[in-house]
Amino acid sequence: MKQVKQLNSKIIIPDFLNLFKDGFKTNREKELLVSFIKEHNKSKNTFYVLEIENKSVGMVSLKFDNINTNPTLDVEYLFVHKDYRKKSFACLKNKKISQFLLDFVIKNIAPKIKSLVNFRYLSIYPDKQNKKLIKYYLDLIPNSLLLHYKKENWILLKI
Numbered sequence: 001m002k003q004v005k006q007l008n009s010k011i012i013i014p015d016f017l018n019l020f021k022d023g024f025k026t027n028r029e030k031e032l033l034v035s036f037i038k039e040h041n042k043s044k045n046t047f048y049v050l051e052i053e054n055k056s057v058g059m060v061s062l063k064f065d066n067i068n069t070n071p072t073l074d075v076e077y078l079f080v081h082k083d084y085r086k087k088s089f090a091c092l093k094n095k096k097i098s099q100f101l102l103d104f105v106i107k108n109i110a111p112k113i114k115s116l117v118n119f120r121y122l123s124i125y126p127d128k129q130n131k132k133l134i135k136y137y138l139d140l141i142p143n144s145l146l147l148h149y150k151k152e153n154w155i156l157l158k159i
Helices: 013-019 027-041 097-114 131-140
Strands: 002-007 046-052 055-067 070-080 121-124 145-149 152-158
Touching (some): 013 027, 027 055, 055 097, 055 121, 097 121, 097 131, 131 152
Antiparallel strands (some): 121 152
16 A cells, blocks of 8 residues: 655654665765755755555655746655665556656646646756766656756756
């Protein structure tokens, strides 16, 4: 059984990190998550947590941004517990967690927000501009494109 929870209230950092206990591959992953939790607590982004069988296995953080003067819904952070990476799950229609979370945003969240606020693109900024991650996102999101903006690479999907 799967469930996606939107977190609306203030997040207590140690409690939230405990949801993904032993799920971080590097300290950087944990540090990024803490920085995005702090942004969430200032009402600058929204978190969605995916649970499978009552275990938190992944999360996505969204915020509004502008890229090349175009308003975007930005996938600020996509995190998957290290024990669940690169695996497909029957309860997710044989998708990986990262793919399921992005599909959830594209099919469920983006249309609802677009009905209230005008924006053009869903955007993703690949961490450290990692070429493998850029390719992964481009392959994962059909019809996405790579935009070079201010010497940085962004993945965009027109919404």
